[in-house]
Amino acid sequence: MSTHRCDILIIGSGTAGLALALKLSENGKVIVLAKESAGGTNSAMAQGGISAVMSEEDSFEAHLQDTLTAGAGLCKETVVRNYVEQAPDRIKDLTNWGVHFDVRRRGSEETNEVDLTREGGHSKRRILHFEDQTGLEIHRTLLARVRENPNITLMEKYYAIDLIVNKEVDPADMDPVTCIGCYALSKDTGEVHTFIAKNTALATGGAGKVYLYTSNWGGATGDGIAMAYRVGARIANLEFMQFHPTCLFHRESRNFLISEALRGEGGELIDSKGNAFMRKYHELGSLAPRDVVARSIDNEMKKTGAECVYLDMTKLDREFLKQRFPTIFNKCLEFGIDMSTQPIPVVPAAHYLCGGVLTDVSGRTDITGLWAIGETACTGLHGANRLASNSLLECLTTAHNCAEEIKKHWDSYKLTDKEPKAWTHPQESNDDEMIVINHMWDEIRRLMWNYMGIVRSNKRLERAQHRLKNILSETKEYYSNMKIHPDILELRNIAIVADLSVECALRRHESRGIHYNLDYPEKSKTAQDTIVVRGLN
Known part of the structure; x- marks a missing residue:
């Protein structure tokens, strides 16, 4: 089993992860783990654009209010203001890295003015774009920068399995639960590698593949959320899966x-x-x-x-x-x-998950040494419904804030010199059982689409919860008794995320934003997050 050590380990190769890597590369050694090839990510599929106040006809206050209105009372206003007001600076970061945006035209002539469009929920034109493939333009530009950076090691086709915490390395450790890295499976060799870091950032994206019909790429299985949940981090608002x-x-x-x-x-x-x-x-x-x-x-x-x-x-x-x-x-x-x-x-x-690992404005989670940025985090920006084109913005703002916080305390972070326990797992595989695993995957996605879709009811949610508990038990058995395989890892994660999503939906006795329940059609007077924690559900 190979062990890799670094200053910052970033799990995920989307826009948030790449931006964080670039921001921290001058400070130390960075490793970025990509689940498949580094181009496989929701970020690269984002078409519309990125929102920022770039016109004299617009204002930070207008962007703030549009975001709060779309979020149906559940946004954290201080977070929204922080992200909205730094948005023009993050656009400068992108252009400095080499990202191109479309400019306005007068007849057949191009101008020097950026072309701003408008999307649903926006009161002004504030969406910067590159044709209809803005996410791809941003992602491929940042990826090229990462590949040429000598302080960043990009490792592709590595499936993160579980986070490693200090208690697993030294049971006598009296410090609070601290993340010190992760185990990851090399898809090419089938070997499990150990990654040890001073800080670990989850940038694993969303969980659209929990649903039968989704706009997401094939790897969007909520891996970061499931891994964070398993080590005790708080998870919030998973009932708010936005349907494009x-x-x-x-x-x-x-x-x-x-x-x-x-x-x-x-x-x-x-x-x-x-x-x-x-x-x-x-x-x-x-x-x-x-x-x-x-x-x-x-x-x-x-x-x-x-x-x-x-x-x-x-x-x-x-x-x-x-x-x-x-x-x-x-x-x-x-x-x-x-x-x-x-x-x-x-x-x-199913398009965009507004909930995720609960963090502050900088992506800090409950677990020391563990950060979450981009779609996998629940920062409070989106509330109960994401305003269009705020997603790429959040990737950049959380990456920036996270980098600034880590830099601020850089000298206080220490790399453990203790070796985690050796990874052990059964080596027996069973092709027949792998077929069943694929069937279970399909069952979860259909179940979520039918019972946890755009319009919900208590009866539907309870039926989904009952079946998901059985699937979780069956999945645990497969994971514990069969040779490790990417399909088993993803099934394990989507089963957890699906179950937590239904749990969150059952706890919300109202309809708000994306979440609509026929049994509770009205919105409550007070807005509260739905928070789940392992062992306390």
Whole structure:
């Protein structure tokens, strides 16, 4: 078993993890673990853009209020203000690293002014973008910087298994629970490696793969949340899984996102007869906050029995659509849909987790030496519903704040000289049982979609909880008795995250933001986080 030592261990290679690595690389040795190839991440799939006040017509106060409104009373205002007010500086970080954003055009000529668009829930145009693949532009630029940095070691195809805490190394240690690294499985060799660090940061992204239909990449299985839960960190607000209103509905495409930016540029949601329906549900129509739009689409589909609704872009110029949304335009053409002449069939899909590992504004968790940044963290920015394009912003602001806090106390961090216990695990594999594991994975995702979806009820949630308890028991048996395998690791994590999500939903006796329960249709007068802790649930 190989042991690797570093100053900072970052688990996850999305935008948050890469930004943190770059910010801390001048201070010491950094290791970044990528679950698959480093390009596999939700960040790279983000289409719309990143929000920041960049116009004289806009203000920090307006961005703050839009975020608080979307968050349905559950945001932490001090956190929102911190992130909103530093957003222009984080945009400067990106441009200094080499990220490009689209600029405004006057006729055929480009200007020096950044092009700002608007998305649902925003009162002003404040979304910077690069075509319709902003996340990819940011991620590939940061990744190139990381690869060329001599102080950063990027290790790809390493599946984090469990965090290592001080008590496991020395049971007599009287210090508070402290994270000192993790065990990780090399997908290429099948060997388990030990990573020891002064500080460990979880940047593992979201958990969309807990649901049957999702816009997320295949590795979004809530790994960081499950690992943090297992060592005793508080987990909060997992009932708030945001469903993106518009994923492409096509038998050959399960997770292609149709960006909210299309509605920001004038796209209209219509039914099969061509009738616009969003004004019935919200004064902002198709630009209403995502939770409202997703529920409205769900209601229209249930009311009519339709498999989908449609996003109509046909009033916009064809050349504008091809230039502004080239990726989406061409992807639709692959499936025989010309968005300049035909409405795009769309359905909601699990998209973004607003809850996660409970942290402060800098990503500090309950566990000494353990940080969580990006989507895997619950910082208080999003509350009960994320405002569009605040996600990439949070990746950068939490990475920045985390880096500043770690730098501030750099000399006080010590690397343990004690060796963790050797990793031991059964070496027997069983191909027949691996098939069952895949079936269990599928069962969890269907169960969550059917019982923990856009509209919920106590009866549905209780049914889900009952089955998930059995699956957790079965998963524990597989994990304990079979040779370690990536599929088992991911099943173990999604089972935990699914169970905690249902637990959080059952504890919330109201409807707020993304979470809508038929048995509690009203919003409570006071807003409270739903917090779960191992051993105290």
